[in-house]
Amino acid sequence: MQLKSLRLFKAVAETGSFMAAAKQLHTVQSNVTTHIKKLEEELGAQLVHRAGGVRLTSAGRALLGYAERLLAVHDEALALFKNAENAAGQLRLGSMETTMALRLPPILAAYHANFPDVDMTLATGPTASLIEKLMAGQADGVFVAGAVDHHRYHSLKVFSEQLVLVSSTPMTSVPSAEELLTATFLAFRQGCSYRQRIELLLASQGINAVRVFEFGTLDAMLGCVAAGMGYTVLPRITIEAHRHRFGIHTMELPSAIANIDTYFVTPEPASWSPALARFVDTLHQEAGL
């Protein structure tokens, strides 16, 4: 059974004529006859009475319902892929905690407002595990620190963060090696790229081992920093947003260590679902790319 045949059949049912159906679908009458005949053979039942204007038989009326359902679903699927304003289905995103907290809310809100038919899920985690998720096909796109250099993946730079050193007391310069050696550092759990920058900062001072406390959430971490538990390293914009809630102070870091870019990484654009393609559109608009 072919969708083409069902389309012709529906046209016959609606117009009551093989010729009109042929005209409507830009073909010739003999083809309509052939398609209908084939359907009839396949189903083992006569679908139309051919006397004095075509009328559906009871078998034809039984088929018509199914034909209409099939064609409606078919058209819906085509429209989804063809119309650049459509999006539906599922969209599974992943993001670093900090990006999620600070950058994504307006973007997700705008996307949801435009495409309410998309079921979105968002997982947060460190860069390494997000990339893993992406490669395992468990996420459609992830916000991570740094690009993925692989010809099957596509990295779009979306945000540039400047990392700063955060402490509970004011600083006039980056603390000395002696100071850092005895200090405690607070960081996200293993795999977070910001944590790697902490280690880079310490290495630049000749320090290889240091006490690091791991946290799962931004609030917990900042709260502990404010309480004087130790230092941390976070994007300036994140700190600006939370400074009023915590008694914390910042110090700029050398740009080699401070500058870190957030990328939206996906498989090749050719494989994007309409929902994902529209999300990238939204990213361009909302992030001003």
Place this chain on the structure above:
Amino acid sequence: MQLKSLRLFKAVAETGSFMAAAKQLHTVQSNVTTHIKKLEEELGAQLVHRAGGVRLTSAGRALLGYAERLLAVHDEALALFKNAENAAGQLRLGSMETTMALRLPPILAAYHANFPDVDMTLATGPTASLIEKLMAGQADGVFVAGAVDHHRYHSLKVFSEQLVLVSSTPMTSVPSAEELLTATFLAFRQGCSYRQRIELLLASQGINAVRVFEFGTLDAMLGCVAAGMGYTVLPRITIEAHRHRFGIHTMELPSAIANIDTYFVTPEPASWSPALARFVDTLHQEAGL
């Protein structure tokens, strides 16, 4: 877009391999490649990642939902026509009042019990208007008096009725012409074949004009006969069923006038919907044909 392609695509999604999908659907791998490729071209998106075992892209996952819906509806339609135990959809019947009252209830009940997915509608009316309904395509099958002799219609003899003369007083023979001439006859509205038999009876006695009251329902008519309003002519079995409720008496009529057959008339069997075909099956069983 072809259903065949979607079926292959679904198999690819499930097996994770073009070769396995080909085997599952009894074809060769190169055909799978071709079909998937065609789908991808048609939708303008890559549907599967081809590296290290096939995995769906986000576009592929978006399509899969539609593919499954389409194939499910398709299979449902095929099953309806192929499995002789299935029936669904609509069934529009027509019947004479007397047949409906007396013969159909057990048949309709049995049919509904076996095929609850069929939406049945039953219109009652005189033979002539039922035949009209059937020919206009407004009914799928009708119970009428007498066969329809037309090569596009199919008449199945289902019941044989013996008509009797009904009166409020006992009779020892068919009333004389003088008696009938002054009598009133009660009959269904114009077009009912039983009424034609009344006229035939009177004509056999040389009477051409007679007073006839028209009724729409059996109960009203029998009630009036019992009240001594006049005569009527009805199937013996109908009378037997109602005799206990009314004070009425019957007299046999000459067989040329008395015997009348009820037929189930439909379009050609080849055009029967599954619902109609199953109804005819039920008729055979329940009416003991």
Place this chain on the structure above:
DNA sequence: TTCTGCTATCTCTAAATAAGATAGCTATTA
């Protein structure tokens, strides 16, 4: 690197499809 298992591509053959021409059927009208 080499091997293994899979997919893409190419080619040939068979089958299906589209379109046109024509015959045949149905209901209408004179």
Place this chain on the structure above:
DNA sequence: TAATAGCTATCTTATTTAGAGATAGCAGAA
């Protein structure tokens, strides 16, 4: 009853498409 107008069925031909096999190419594993 016969002629007519408007359809649909059938037949034919050219073109397209699908199926199957052989082979090349690619990616991941050892």
